[in-house]
Amino acid sequence: MNLVEILRNREINNQKNYQIKNLQTFDSFIERLDLQTKLIGHEGCVNCLEFTSSGNVLASASDDLHVFLWNPYTTKKITSFQTPHRGNIFSIKFLPKSNDNQIVTGAADHCLYAYDLHSPEDPIFKCRCHQSRVKRLAVAPELPSIFFSSSEDGCIFQIDLREPHICPTDNKIVLIDLKNHQEYVETKCIAVNSRRPEQLAIGANDCYARIYDRRMISLTSIGNDSQHDNLPKGCVNYYSPGHLQNNDNSNKTSIQMTYVAFSPSGNELLVNYGGEQIYLFNIDQAETPVYLNLPKLPPEPIAKPVKNAKVDALKASGNEFLENEKYIQAIRKYTEAIQIAPDNQVLYLNRATALMRRKYFGDVYEALRDCHRALHLDPHYIKAHFRLARSLYEINQLTLSNDCLNELKK
Template identity: 45%
Template structure:
C-alpha cells in the first residue's frame, strides 16, 4: 500500500509576500490568493451587515464573476440583486415562478444581464434583466428543480438537476420546445439505472475541465460524468405521480451513458449500506483548481474527494507476508497465558519517528484528553499533531484508538484507515494490526477481518491465548458460519442496472472527512471552499450555526451563529474575505473581518467541539431518524404560524416539521 502524507502548509507571512512583490510582479496573483482568507481573518470574522428585502426564506445566493453584485432568491418567488458594498437593492425581479426558488445563476460572459432560476414549480426560467424580458420558460422537468449549473467559459450552456431524476442540458443558441418529440435535452436519466424513486439533488461543473459534471442524488453515491461521451436523449413519458414509465433500473434504452463515462465516489463506510438510512447529497462543488470535489452528505458528514487519485483502495486486506522480524513487545498486550482483556485505550505504542518538542506537547495533551474521555478534543489534538508530523505511526495509532472510543458513525472506518497508515509506517505495530481486524469485523467485512486476524495470529503467536484475541477470533468465525447459512446480509440490488452495479462497485473513497455540523432537516444545505487556496471549508448547520474547518487538520476553526434556526447557504466573495449566508430568516448576512479592537464577537459559539457533539446527537436522535429528509413548505410565501420573533419575522421554531424548508 502506498501512503501519501502531506504536511500542513505554513501560514503565509504578509511581510515576506510583500517583499517578494517588490521584486517580481508574478507574486501579485499569489498574494491575492493566499491572503484572501487567513487564520487571522477567520478569527475576526463577524457580521458586517444584514440585507433585508425578502418576504420568505432565502434559499440560494450567487455572486457575479466580479463580486460587484449578489443575487438572492427566496420563497417569495423573487430574485433581488444587491450592491454588497452600499447594502442597497439594485433590482427586484418578479420571476414568474409559482413555487419556492431553489437556485439562481448568472450566465457567464453576459455582462451580468442574464439570470437562470429553477424552482419548486418544476420550471426553469431564463431572464434578461437588461430589458426585463424572459428568454426561456422551460417546463420539461417533472419534479422540483433543485440546482442549475454553469461553466465559466461557456456563455450559452447550462445544466439542471431535478427531483424527477433528470439532468438536462440547455443551449441558449438553439430554440427550445418542451414537446417530447421536438429535441433531445436529457444528459443523464438516473431512473434508467436506479428506478423511479431516485432524485437528482445538486449539480456542479468543473471550472478547469468543464466536460466533467458532478451530480448528487438521494443516495450515498456521488457521480462525475464526462459529458463528451454522453449522447443527449429525449425526455421519458411522465408517469401518473412520479416520472417514469421507462425508468425501472433496466439501463439506458439507447446506451446514452456508456460504462466508461462516469466515476462514482462514496465514503467507504456508506458503501452497500442499502436503505438502512436515508442519505442525500445536498450540495457539491469542485475546488478552484478542479482537482477535488467537496460533498455535503445529508444525514452524514462532509467529504472531500480527489478526482484524480485512483489509488484510494476499494477494499483492503493486510498482506500475509508482512515481515515479523525484530518485533517489539507492546506492553499493552500481554503474551502470557492470561484472561486479561486487550486494553485498546492504553496509548503506549512505540515511536517510529522521534516527535519534535512542539509535537510531543500536543501528543501528551491529546493522551490526557483521551484518558479524561474527552474524545472529540483528543481527536482534534491528534489531527494537529499529525499535520505537523505526518510520518509518525504512534500518532495515527493513537487517533485510531480514539476514533474507536468516540464511536460516531464513520469513526470505525476512520480508525480502519488510520490502522492501515500505521501498519504502512510500522508493519510491526501490534495494536494497529489487532485494531484493524476489530474495525473490519465491526464494519461487517467479515471475510477481510478473518484474513487479518489469522495473519495477526501467525505474525504474533505469543498473543494466541490472549482473551481479547480469542474472543474476536471466535466472533469472526461465528459470523462466517452465519453468513454461510444466510444470504440476508447481501445488499438488495433489485431495480439497479448492471452498469449501476459496476459503477458502485468501482466507487472511489474519500480523501478528507469533516465532522461537526448537522445536516438532516434541509436538502439544500451547502458546503464551500473559503479562500482560493481551498485551505478552509465552510458549511451550514441545522443548529443555526455555520462551521469553518481547516482542511489539512480537519479541525473546526470557528463556529458562528448565522441564523435563528438553520443556515443553508454560504457563498464566499470571489476575490476578498467577504461571506454571504442565508437560511430560514428572511435576511442575507454579510460577514467580514472585524477590527482588532479586542471586543467580543456575540455571534461566536465558544466551544466548537461541544457544538459538534450536540450536533451529532441531534443528527442521530430518534426525532430526526423519523423525520422525512425531503420536506417542503406548506405555508404560502412569507407566512408562518402567525407568530413573529422580536425582529418581526415569522417564527417557525414551533411549526410542524413539514413546514420547514427542503
C-alpha cells in the same frame, strides 16, 4: 504560525506544504468570523445565493417567488422582481458570457426560466419539461448561453439558449437520465468543473457522487424510448466514502447528497451528505476503499521513531485531551503532530482511538485508515492490528474483522 512568512515563501519559492492549506481553517481566522449585516427584503425562506463573476452583485431567490439583487458592499438592494414560478425557487445562476445581465432560475414547480435583467418581467426562456422539482442549476465560465439543470425526476438537462425551445418538445436536451439505470432515483445537486468543463458532477439520493465526461455523451429527447442508452462505457466515475459502500444503509433516504462542488484547481470534489458529513475527494488520484489489506510482516520489528520535542509535546497534549473526553481537540493535536512526523505510527493509532471514541459519522472508517497507516509503518504494531479488527467490526465488516483477528493470532 507566522502568516506573513508562510505567504512570502509561497510567493517567492512556490512553497506548497500543509501549512498553506491549513490557513483556510486557521483557528484565529475562524474565531474572527462574525455577522457583518443582514440583507432584509424577502418574505419567505431564502434558498439560494449567487454572486456575479465580478463579485459586485449578489442575487438571492426565495420561497416568496422573488429574485433580489444586492450590492454586497453597501448592503443595499439594487432591484427585485417577481418570477413566474409557482413553487419555491431552489437555485439561481448568472449565465456566462452575458455581462452578468442574464440569470436563470429553477424551482419546485418543475420550471426553468431565464431573464434579461434589463427587462426581467418577461422571461427570455421558459421550460416546463422536468417532471419533478428542479433542485440545482450549474454553469461553466467557458460555455456561453449554456446551463445544466438537475431535477428529482432523475434527469439532467443541457440547455442552450441560442436554440429554440417549445414545451413539450422533441429537442434533444436530456444529457443524463438516471432512471435508465436504477429505480427511485432523484438527482439532488450538480456542478461543472470550471477548469475542465467537460466534467459534470452529480449527486443523488444514494452514497455515490458521479462525474460524467460530457464529451462522450450524446443528447437525447425527452421520453426517448430507444433501447440504446446514451451513456457509453467509461463515461462516468464514482466516488464514495468507504464506510458507505456495500452498506445496507447507504441506499436509504437518510443518506443523500445535498451539494457537490469542484475546487478552483479542478482536481478535487467536495461532497455534502444529508444526515452524514462533508467529504473531499481527489478525482485525479482516487483510491479504492481500504478495508483489510495487511502489509507483509518483516522478520524484525521496525525501529522506533526519532524523538522530537515538539511532536512529543503535541502528543502529550492530545493524550490529555483524550483522557478528558475532549476528542475534537485530541484529534487536532494528533493531526498537528502527524504533519510534523508523518512516519510516527503511534500518532496514527492515537488519532484512530480518538476518532472511534468521538463516533461521528465516518469516524470509524477514518480510524480504520489510520490503523492501516500505522501498520504499513510498523507491521508488528499489535495495538494497531487489534484496533483495525475493532474498526472492521464497527462498520459491519464482520468476515474481514474475523480474518484480521486470525492474522493477529498468527
